[in-house]
Amino acid sequence: MTAGSLASWLRCPICGRDLDALGDEVLGCSSGHRFDVSKRGYAGLLVGKAAAARPVTVGQLDALDPLFAAGLFTTTTDALDAVLPRTAEARILDAGSAAGHLLGPILANRSRAGALAVGDSPAVVARSMRNSRSDGLLCDTAHDWPVRDGTATAVVNLLAPHRPAEFHRLLAPGGVFIAAVAGYDHLAELRPAGEYPEWRDAAAELVDDVFPWFEHDQSRTVTEQHETSGATGPALVEARELIGGTATARAVEPPAGSITIDLTVIRFRRRRRPV
Numbered sequence: 001m002t003a004g005s006l007a008s009w010l011r012c013p014i015c016g017r018d019l020d021a022l023g024d025e026v027l028g029c030s031s032g033h034r035f036d037v038s039k040r041g042y043a044g045l046l047v048g049k050a051a052a053a054r055p056v057t058v059g060q061l062d063a064l065d066p067l068f069a070a071g072l073f074t075t076t077t078d079a080l081d082a083v084l085p086r087t088a089e090a091r092i093l094d095a096g097s098a099a100g101h102l103l104g105p106i107l108a109n110r111s112r113a114g115a116l117a118v119g120d121s122p123a124v125v126a127r128s129m130r131n132s133r134s135d136g137l138l139c140d141t142a143h144d145w146p147v148r149d150g151t152a153t154a155v156v157n158l159l160a161p162h163r164p165a166e167f168h169r170l171l172a173p174g175g176v177f178i179a180a181v182a183g184y185d186h187l188a189e190l191r192p193a194g195e196y197p198e199w200r201d202a203a204a205e206l207v208d209d210v211f212p213w214f215e216h217d218q219s220r221t222v223t224e225q226h227e228t229s230g231a232t233g234p235a236l237v238e239a240r241e242l243i244g245g246t247a248t249a250r251a252v253e254p255p256a257g258s259i260t261i262d263l264t265v266i267r268f269r270r271r272r273r274p275v
């Protein structure tokens with residue numbers, strides 16, 4: 001992770017030309033625009049008025065640690081590992097992976113792969129970099145990303161909002177887009193008593209949403225129960241919105257006994273041209 005590896009992903013958010021590292025702490029384009037590398041090591045390329053993202057708290061991020069340490073998402077990580085290509089020179093763009101927890105163990109086994117964590121929350125980008133040894137980019141993810149065309153071989157977007165047209169642009173020909181979506185039973189024990197969300201097939205909806213840009217390749221569904229404990233129960237409540245839980249305004253109690261994991265990891269192939 002250096003200013004040079006960081007710059008290799010990026011283009012200027014103002015004029016669109018490639019960014020280069022000008023020393024260890026500054027990135028710049030040939031038009032003369034300059035951007036600092038933050039003390040935490042990510043490129044801060046927010047320009048203009050960014051949409052107000054809902055802030056992710058340190059408490060939510062900390063709560064992810066005991067959940068992953070307890071192995072609640074080990075099978076999901078294995079499913080992700082199985083669908084992520086093993087090319088030595090892979091360039092993986094992390095557009096949401098539970099603050100790097102899902103991608104970290106995978107990158108540890110792919111020592112030559114490059115990775116860039118992209119997000120609109122400084123806390124999440126910094127935590128993703130720490131958990132997965134990625135480069136980091138803070139930007140307004142609701143608009144055009146200051147990422148070069150065709151620079152990634154894979155985009156990983158787990159339980160986070162997807163931007164299929166943008167993912168298509170920044171993927172190289174032959175690239176893959178890997179998503180994870182929550183099934184109906186995912187974290188069902190965390191729903192307030194008597195609250196049943198409307199049934200929907202999130203995986204099928206995603207396949208339809210991305211169809212113009214991506215072709216469905218394969219899906220792997222993870223459905224399992226895990227015993228909860230004094231550490232994981234409260235952490236599940238705290239971190240639920242970062243791990244695919246449904247948002248609710250009502251009070252949520254730690255689950256008594258066990259928790260259901262119901263996730264589908266889907267791999268898509270980039271179409272040569274959008275249809």
Ligand SMILES: [Zn+2]
Pocket residue numbers: 012013014015016017029030031032033
């Ligand atoms: Zn520029």
